[in-house]
Amino acid sequence: MLTFYHSPDSRSTSVYQLIEEMGVADQVRVVQVTIPRQDGSGGPDAANPHPEKKVPYLTDGEDFVRERGAIVLYLTDRFNSPLGRGVGDPQRGRYLSWLTWYQGVFEPVAILSWAQVDHPAIWASLRDYDTAIQRLDEVLRQQPYLLGDRFSAADLLCAGPFAWFGDQLPATPPIKDWVARCVDRPAARQIAQLDKQAMAQLA
């Protein structure tokens, strides 16, 4: 059985939402683990098999998946979910591109921009935050979601940090509207509520 290692109110929340969105919660065992929190609470959890004790982490029998982009792809493929685009789908390339762009470009440039770190090598390999915003904006100006008219797991992943950081992450009006659409979903609300209860218990 699939086992998903989750800590409430963290990067693993988006994976939890995906599991709920796909309607496969009965097929995934969720193990709640602790992580170190910025307020000094929590800490690494011995029950978490992630090599750095991070979340999310997914195991499937003897196999494992780390990094959200890979976990999202693994889950949508495994459950042949319409939230993903399987092998042979005409949008498979775009789907993989958004997931990998998020992981390999967007999140790094967002962190570097927030930390005010700048270097020509960063521009050469990743470009910068404004360029990343342009990539999202040029698509979302034309269509409601990254792959067209329908919400997908690529939206769930890529909208995550905007929903989390709010105005701390500058964005254009089409991006803000898209984020609002992505969070206004029953699964997002349900998992947010579960996470809230779990955080209250941890406090």
Ligand SMILES: N[C@@H](CCC(=O)N[C@@H](CS)C(=O)NCC(=O)O)C(=O)O
């Ligand atoms: N690149 C990883 C990042 C995972 C990550 O940093 N998760 C945080 C939670 S928001 C964590 O587990 N932190 C615990 C720690 O750093 O020990 C991903 O996207 O899956």
